[in-house]
Amino acid sequence: MSCYKISEASINKQDWQDILTLFANTDSAxxxxxxxxxxxxxxxHLVGIQIGSQHDLARNQIASNRYGQMDCVDEATNTSVYLRMLENAGVLTWHTTASRMSRGIFQGQAPHNTATMIDTQTQIRYAVDSWFYENGKAPVIINLDEWMSGWEPEQQ
Known part of the structure; x- marks a missing residue:
């Protein structure tokens, strides 16, 4: 398996500080x-502007091999990187990052991938899935067991 395109991006100091500030008052998991x-x-959103994925649509809405459209493998990979960045910055106090997970192949469903993290107090593992929504929208964070069962958000 290979990716169509691999891109590098960077976050400026002010944008990164703004992201870290989101964790200033997290008093619970x-x-x-x-x-x-x-x-x-x-x-x-920030990375999308730099690499051309700012118009990434929800799911796999591919029309004419649309440049910048990401599949669930892309989304899971990027989200995993973002989670590790947050963990390395020391702002995750209630969670730790974990490996990506796949579902579908053995459940009779279409294959699907997600990033994951684990609540350090309860040991509950969560799917962090940004594939369901367009670029820059908040990802779903749901109990991994429920996600593995085939959970999907209601269509809007």
Whole structure:
């Protein structure tokens, strides 16, 4: 398997500080998950402008091999990188990053991938899935067991 395109991007100091500030008042794991959602959305937006994925649509809405459209492998990879960046910055106090997960192949569903993180107090593992929504929108954070069962958000 290979990617069509691999890009490099950077976050300027002010934008990075703004993202880290989202975690300033996280007093619980739930607060931290909400901060992670906003941080991932902001990072997607900032990176999207640099690499040409700012118009990435929800799911796999590919029309005419649309440049900048990402699949779930792209989304899971990028979200995993963002989670590791946040963890390395020391702002994740209630969670730790974990490996990407896949579902579908053995469940009779279409294959799908997601980034994950683990609540350090409860050991509950969460899917952090940005594929369901367009670039810059907050990802779904849901119990991994529920995600593995085939969960999807209601169509809007």
């Amino acid at each position: 739930e607060d931290e998950r909400q901060a992670v959602q906003q941080a991932i959305a902001n990072l997607e």
